């Protein structure tokens with residue numbers, strides 16, 4: 001698939017999901033964690049020596065990061081089956097790219113690379129596909145300007161964006177105005193080449209893969225918990241040394257077969273080797289609050305991250321209220337949680353979803369639309385999403401869902417259609433490739449009926 005800004009738009013790929021003859025059953029693994037995969041390639045490129053990665057997500061978003069790291073001078077080798085090697089020159093030694101860096105659909109790639117480039121004395125231009133070009137970048141370029149780097153972009157801070165990095169970045173002390181691991185990470189990455197301490201204060205804790213992996217490569221990163229939030233301190237100019245990385249299965253990808261197993265009557269599914277970093281597991285807590293038959297087994301530490309297996313059985317779900325403090329730990333899971341809530345007994349409320357408006361699509365609106373067009377009653381009140389559950393009965397379905405270049409809307413809609421009365425169609429499933437290659441094949445393996453529209 002190619003959906004880059006440089007090429008003509010490719011034909012949309014509609015897909016339909018239907019209630020099958022039987023329940024979903026089986027034991028599966030989902031692809032590697034997207035957040036950890038991006039960081040493994042980037043930090044490998046910033047470290048000295050050869051970083052060996054196992055279980056890398058080979059989805060479009062991460063492949064864009066791999067291309068960008070090559071364009072910046074790192075040797076990035078794909079060995080097959082999720083094994084990759086990255087040979088970096090050491091911190092501060094990236095080369096000026098000879099062409100525009102196309103980050104495709106990936107907000108994480110674009111924003112983290114802004115942080116990396118701000119503290120290199122090179123010029124670079126970033127662009128992306130139609131979705132990424134509409135997403136806000138000022139949230140990183142405004143604070144990063146404090147390093148001395150200069151940014152020029154389209155109106156409203158949209159890509160394409162030109163960066164003139166600096167050889168002598170000032171260290172930043174920044175309090176995040178929104179809960180965002182991407183913004184936190186961009187600031188920490190700029191701090192790698194700054195003299196002294198870079199400090200990020202986050203009022204709500206967000207995923208800490210950057211902090212963990214920087215430590216793994218030899219940096220000194222101190223984290224102080226303050227209420228719901230944290231203060232992160234990075235010592236500048238560390239020696240970053242290549243390190244091996246084992247990428248766990250992505251809990252955000254696992255969310256789709258998880259919800260499918262819970263709503264298709266009679267299903268029994270096990271998903272192995274899922275990352276259980278506590279800053280990523282808000283969905284599992286929420287589903288357990290809903291009374292889902294979801295058990296975590298075989299918990300262990302692999303490659304420095306907690307992982308485990310999830311055992312799921314279909315059954316009745318109760319409505320739930322998700323507090324705003326839980327949003328960062330499940331920020332990408334709300335579309336598919338909304339699908340689960342559509343089957344629940346009672347009315348669910350998800351509070352404080354403003355950040356969903358600036359994802360690959362306006363996910364708050366797209367999630368409400370995906371349910372509404374399939375006969376489920378929803379309301380948006382301010383930044384809250386309210387879903388009136390069907391009380392266990394199969395919702396009507398029969399709708400065609402607009403995916404707006406958003407992989408998570410496409411997969412959520414296809415999961416919904418596995419348990420509605422009439423099939424559900426998505427207008428374009430192509431973007432599923434960004435985070436979950438082989439999603440359809442994996443769901444087929446469980447017995448799901450997903451096919452041509």
Ligand SMILES: O=C(O)C1=C[C@@H](OP(=O)(O)O)[C@@H](O)[C@H](O)C1
Nearest residue numbers: 035108179180181182183331332
């Ligand atoms: O840091 C990361 O890897 C990510 C952070 C989140 O974005 P925000 O930082 O915008 O919340 C999340 O939505 C995205 O899928 C991955």
Ligand SMILES: C=C(OP(=O)(O)O)C(=O)O
Nearest residue numbers: 105106107108109332359
């Ligand atoms: C928001 C997401 O990713 P990104 O911001 O990297 O595009 C996502 O994968 O749901």
